[in-house]
Amino acid sequence: xxxxxxxxxxxxxxxxxxxxxxxxxxxxxxxLGTLGVLNFAHGSMFMLGAYTAFVVLGHWDSFAAALAVAAxxxxxxxxxTERGLIRFYYRRPAEDQILVTxxxxxxxxxxxxxxxGPLSQRVPLPSWGQGVINFGFFLYPLYRVEVIGxxxxxxxxxxxxxxxxxxxxxxxxxxxxxxxxxxxxxxVRRVFMVVFSLGAMAAGIAxxxxxxxxxxxxxxxxxxxxxxxxxxxxxxxxxFFGAVVGGLIVGEILSLTTLFDPSYAQAAIxxxxxxxxxxxxxxxFGTMGRE
Amino acid sequence: MVEWDSRRAWRWLPELSMAIALTILPFAxxxxxxxxxxxxxxxxxGVFGLGFDLLFGRxxxxxxxxxxxxxxxxxxTAYLLTSGTLNSAWLAMAIGIVIASVFSVFVGFxxxxxxxxxxxxxxxxxxxxxxxxxxxxxxxxxGGENGLPGVGAPSIRIGEFDYSFTGSWPSYQLVAGFxxxxxxxxxxxxxxxxxxxxxxxxQNQQRTAALGHDVRGYKLAVFVLAxxxxxxxxxxxxxxxxxMPPDAFALETSGQLVIQTVxxxxxxxxxxxVGAAIWLTLRDLLQEVPAIxxxxxxxxxxxxxxxxxFMPNGVVGTIxxxxxxxxxxxxxxxxxxxxxxxxxxxxxxxxxLTSGLxxxxxxxxxxxxxxxxxxxxxxxIRAVDDVSLALPExxxxxxIGPNGAGxxxxxxxxxxxxxCDSGHILLHGVDLAGADVTAAFQNGMAxxxxxxxxxxxxTVRQNLRIGALGRQRGRLRxxxxxxxxxFSETEAIIAALINELSLDECADIVVSTLxxxxxxxxxxxxxxxxxxxxxxxxxxxxxxSPVERDGVKRLVRSLSxxxxxxLVEHDMDAVFELAxxxxxxxxxxxxxxxxxxxxxxxxxxxxxxxGGTVMP
Numbered sequence: 001x002x003x004x005x006x007x008x009x010x011x012x013x014x015x016x017x018x019x020x021x022x023x024x025x026x027x028x029x030x031x032l033g034t035l036g037v038l039n040f041a042h043g044s045m046f047m048l049g050a051y052t053a054f055v056v057l058g059h060w061d062s063f064a065a066a067l068a069v070a071a072x073x074x075x076x077x078x079x080x081t082e083r084g085l086i087r088f089y090y091r092r093p094a095e096d097q098i099l100v101t102x103x104x105x106x107x108x109x110x111x112x113x114x115x116x117g118p119l120s121q122r123v124p125l126p127s128w129g130q131g132v133i134n135f136g137f138f139l140y141p142l143y144r145v146e147v148i149g150x151x152x153x154x155x156x157x158x159x160x161x162x163x164x165x166x167x168x169x170x171x172x173x174x175x176x177x178x179x180x181x182x183x184x185x186x187x188v189r190r191v192f193m194v195v196f197s198l199g200a201m202a203a204g205i206a207x208x209x210x211x212x213x214x215x216x217x218x219x220x221x222x223x224x225x226x227x228x229x230x231x232x233x234x235x236x237x238x239x240f241f242g243a244v245v246g247g248l249i250v251g252e253i254l255s256l257t258t259l260f261d262p263s264y265a266q267a268a269i270x271x272x273x274x275x276x277x278x279x280x281x282x283x284x285f286g287t288m289g290r291e
Numbered sequence: 292m293v294e295w296d297s298r299r300a301w302r303w304l305p306e307l308s309m310a311i312a313l314t315i316l317p318f319a320x321x322x323x324x325x326x327x328x329x330x331x332x333x334x335x336x337g338v339f340g341l342g343f344d345l346l347f348g349r350x351x352x353x354x355x356x357x358x359x360x361x362x363x364x365x366x367x368t369a370y371l372l373t374s375g376t377l378n379s380a381w382l383a384m385a386i387g388i389v390i391a392s393v394f395s396v397f398v399g400f401x402x403x404x405x406x407x408x409x410x411x412x413x414x415x416x417x418x419x420x421x422x423x424x425x426x427x428x429x430x431x432x433x434g435g436e437n438g439l440p441g442v443g444a445p446s447i448r449i450g451e452f453d454y455s456f457t458g459s460w461p462s463y464q465l466v467a468g469f470x471x472x473x474x475x476x477x478x479x480x481x482x483x484x485x486x487x488x489x490x491x492x493x494q495n496q497q498r499t500a501a502l503g504h505d506v507r508g509y510k511l512a513v514f515v516l517a518x519x520x521x522x523x524x525x526x527x528x529x530x531x532x533x534x535m536p537p538d539a540f541a542l543e544t545s546g547q548l549v550i551q552t553v554x555x556x557x558x559x560x561x562x563x564x565v566g567a568a569i570w571l572t573l574r575d576l577l578q579e580v581p582a583i584x585x586x587x588x589x590x591x592x593x594x595x596x597x598x599x600x601f602m603p604n605g606v607v608g609t610i611x612x613x614x615x616x617x618x619x620x621x622x623x624x625x626x627x628x629x630x631x632x633x634x635x636x637x638x639x640x641x642x643x644l645t646s647g648l649x650x651x652x653x654x655x656x657x658x659x660x661x662x663x664x665x666x667x668x669x670x671x672i673r674a675v676d677d678v679s680l681a682l683p684e685x686x687x688x689x690x691i692g693p694n695g696a697g698x699x700x701x702x703x704x705x706x707x708x709x710x711c712d713s714g715h716i717l718l719h720g721v722d723l724a725g726a727d728v729t730a731a732f733q734n735g736m737a738x739x740x741x742x743x744x745x746x747x748x749x750t751v752r753q754n755l756r757i758g759a760l761g762r763q764r765g766r767l768r769x770x771x772x773x774x775x776x777x778f779s780e781t782e783a784i785i786a787a788l789i790n791e792l793s794l795d796e797c798a799d800i801v802v803s804t805l806x807x808x809x810x811x812x813x814x815x816x817x818x819x820x821x822x823x824x825x826x827x828x829x830x831x832x833x834x835x836s837p838v839e840r841d842g843v844k845r846l847v848r849s850l851s852x853x854x855x856x857x858l859v860e861h862d863m864d865a866v867f868e869l870a871x872x873x874x875x876x877x878x879x880x881x882x883x884x885x886x887x888x889x890x891x892x893x894x895x896x897x898x899x900x901x902g903g904t905v906m907p
Contacts, residue, residue: 038408088600094407095353096599099553102546103596110589222542226419229412237409263427270420274401277413281404 002259005138010255016144018251019151020206024224025231026158026243027202033175033238034195037086037097041105043225045200049074049207050216051112054123063126067150067208074204078197086196087189105221113218120215129212147209154205155244161198162240171195175238227254230273236286245284302482302774309474309561313467317460327463329575333567334463334470335527340552340563341473342520345480347549348558350513351493353411355545356418357521359398362425362540364391364522369439369535370432380445384526391522392515394421399514403507406496415542422540439535462531469527470564473520477560480516480771484760487775489513491746491757498744501708503732503761503821512769550595556605565607658720659684659855660736660825665704665714674700676879677714680857682825682872687851689858689870693899696876698859699741702829705857706738707731718825729766737823741830741859743814747803751794751813754802755785758820784820792816792846808839815846825855832862844869867891875899 002010028042039045049070056066081104089097129143162168170191173181182188207221214220231250235242250269257265276283317327339361346352368387371377377386402413425433433439445465446455456465480486488509491499500506529535538544547570548563555566570591577587602609662680666673675697682688690698703709705716708728715722718734726734737758746754759781764770776782789798792812797805802813815831831847832840844865850856851869860866866873867887875882875896883893890896 032408036408038411085596085600092603093351095347095351095411096603098353098408098411099549099599100596102549103592103599106546106592107589107596110586110592114586114589223419226416226542230416233409233412233416263423263430266423267420267428270416273413273416277401277404 006259007256008135009138009140010259011252012140012144012148014252014255015248016147016251017255018248019148019155020210020247021224021227021231021251022244022247023151023154023158023206024203025228025235025247026155026240027199028228029232029235029238029243030162030171030175030240031196031199032232034171034178035086035090035192036094036178037089037101037196038094039196039199040098040102040225041081041108042101042199042203042228043221043223044105044108045074045077045203045221046207046210046224047112047218047221048077048108049204050123050211050214050220051116051121051207052204053208053211054116054121054216057123061127063129067205070204070208071201074207075197075201077204078200079193081200082193082196087192090189090192105225109218109221116218118218120217123211123216125212143212147213150209151206154202158202159240167191167194227269230269232283233273234276234283236283239283239285242283242285305478306475309471313471317463317467327459329571331459331463331466331531333564333571334466335524335531336548336551336567336571337561337564338466338470338473338527339521339524339548340555340567341470341477341560342517342524343548343552344557344560344563345477345489345520346513346517347552348556348560348562349481349486349493350489350510352510352514353549354402354414354514354517355411355542355549356398356402356414356416356421357517357548358540358542358544359414359418359421360391360395360518360521361525361528361544361548362421362537363394363525364388365525365529365535365539366425366433366439367391368526369442369529372443373439373441374432380443380530384445384523384530387526388519388522391525392519395515395518396511399511399518403510403514415545418540418542418545422537422542425537425540433537436537438537439529440533442529442533442535444530444533456530457533466527466531469523473523474560476771481560482775483771483773484764484775484778485509485512485769485771487753487757487760490749494746494748495744498746498817499757501706501728501732501738501744502758502817503729503766504757505729505766508767512767550591552605554595554598554605556607556609556611559605559607559611562605562607566605569606657683658717659686660705660857661717661720662701662705663715663717665701665711665716667700667704667709667712673879675704675711678876678879678881679714680705680874682855682857685851685853685855687847687856687858687869687871689860689866689873690876691860691863691866691873692876692882695878697879698876699829700879701876702738702827702857702859706736706827708738732761732821732823733766735762735821735823736825736827737818737821738827739815739818739829739831741833743810745802745810745813745817748801750799750801751789751805751809751816752785752798754813755788755816755820756781758817759784759788762821784822788816788819793842808835811835811839811843815843819850823854825857826850827857829859830861831858832860832865840865 024042024046028039031037031039052070052073053066056069057063085100085104089100125143129146131142132139133142133145162171170181170186174188174191178188227250231243231246234249235246249272253268253272254265257268317330320327320330339357343354343357346354364387367390368383371383371386372380377383398414398417402410402417405413426435444456444462446453454461456462488499488504491504492506492509496506525539528539551566551570552563553566554569555564556562573591574587577583577590583590598605604612658681660680660682662678664677664679665675666677667675678701680688690701692698704711706728707723707726707730715724718731718736723731723734746757756775760775760778763778763781789795792815794809794812794816797809802810811834818826828847831843835843840862847856847858847869858866858870870887872884873887873890874884875890877899882899883890883896885893
């Protein structure tokens, strides 16, 4: 049996991982809900964020700058992708949108592999993230606590944007009924561009934040993409809160199962997904309307 | 009388061409590339892809988790052979394919609960799940990251002669044999009524269900079938390489299958094999080019994105399209042959239209359709509030009311497209509690929709066939060795309907190119194709010109002979002219009911519906 400090430390790891998943998945989910496009390149965008941080930190010893640049770069990547490719696909079947973003994701991974090579890169912890926190009866790495803080702040900003601004109102209305929003005189297409870029940016920031905790390799986004799908299935389509709660659930399951038997960690999240599909096919926070 | 049927001969042309190609191609590969191994690999992907093409190309279900079944089939067989559990390689192969199919029943049951985007996500997740299972918890049996080496090949024994399928050429013979059998089977399926239903599901799932086909059942069937093909592909891979690699389970395997199918041409059966040939040769060639080298996969990704964008039909699909543009002889030939069928059936043509009732062996109830105090709410709005209807056999009953009165909801409830919150609906005296729209159609009640619900990429004849087959074959039947076009009774109904609806001239024209009036006729025709005894018509006159209106009115009147009809319509002249009984709805409840004379004289109706002006 694991001891209490081991358990608590893994529970914290679960929150750190879960909040990252929540951030990536909320981007994926908002794009899915608003545009109806399932972005298979989302994992690659996460990876691009991590590599951007790696490049910036190679030139400039400021982690905050690395985060900011990663956000900006991915905002641009999202903008270019939406304007250059995705917008030609709104009238095509959902399957074609999946295919084209899947292909785009492969191109991103392969381009990075060509430039940086297949080996893993190390991104150093920021100067303000080194060391440990003493919680009294167990020690915990400081940076992981800070990750939770950074992501929580970003998720809160995302929340304000979605629920306290005019743009957010249009986005939420668009998730419910895009045609009606268009009929009421709002240019949904322009909103689409903004939403896609914001979603890409969320993935990028998550990638940059995660970079010091893991090996930065070209296909690092793939497991995150798959886990985000599980998060969205559990949380429900297009739901911001679903993505957040689903992310935390998945993060905790992964971490706590690892405590007992790491080889079952992945299997456990799919078991929970299966359970949700049987009991509540639309997800915990999903609405019935759109399929 | 035996007579040379050239259509029948055309039927076997693809099989014949495939047999010739599989005989000649290996010599070409052997001569120019020094080995047939590349062709064997292409055909393994081809077997894998035949099933995926039925699933994605035909039915439109994009699965990103096919690797789960490919790996399962391969590993089960590899384990049985390497562990020495079984001596017979053939038996091990069969068990591998069966286990892959059984696994797919479980995955399909869950994944098919959701459609479209969700289906892609869930299948992908299950693909990853099986990869993890292979890698860790099951590593004791699967070899984990090392896979299973030393998979034996099957052999045939004829007398004293023992022929083992090991080495380049024998492996090719084995794989080509499986590919050919798989191809022939897939062709049977495509040409069978099951193939018709699968195509219908892809184009309009809701209408397919409303025409009496068990959509979920067919989807699960094709999902399991695709898994069996995938399992077979995995089995062949392990035997060909005499090694079963763990990355058979990887997302990359599923992804490569999707990419190859799309580049080659989805919905063409050989598309995946062609795509595999393109992928595998390009990979080898690009790696040789110094400027590209390790960017080969980037270039293939680019090729994929470009081909999805500009060539959605893939290589084979585009060739077929160009071919039929420059050489449309076959289509014209086929249609003229079918027109003759129709002419011969002229005498019988009215019979299926007027005798809708199926003898059920039950005591006939004088009421064809009865609704007992049904209600339906959406949130706080009671769309239908405690409405009762009783339609005697053969009555034409109209439902009228201002916009938002609940007419369309009432019709949806009657058709069992939605469940009532409370109340009962009886069809010929039988309570259809818990039945869905598919069951309602099977029991002889069909609906024609206010907004056309057609199969836009099929011809008029093919559209009608979907409806006619629905009633003929029941909810779910896997008659894959039947030809869809050879149900004589079905074809007779279709020919009669085309004639009755005056669609003769456009019978073999793709529906999306038809004018609105003809589409409207076909919309009615789809409902009639199941020879319903109760017909629900939701604004059949909407959007038609005055001349077309007269035609449809005549049609409705002739249909009402021997058939019960519920008509929702805004054209009051038509309603008062056609209906024997009229129900007026207002805000979800019944305001009045009676003969046209009673209704037009009812002051309540005048006030609510006609705007309060009392006419003389």
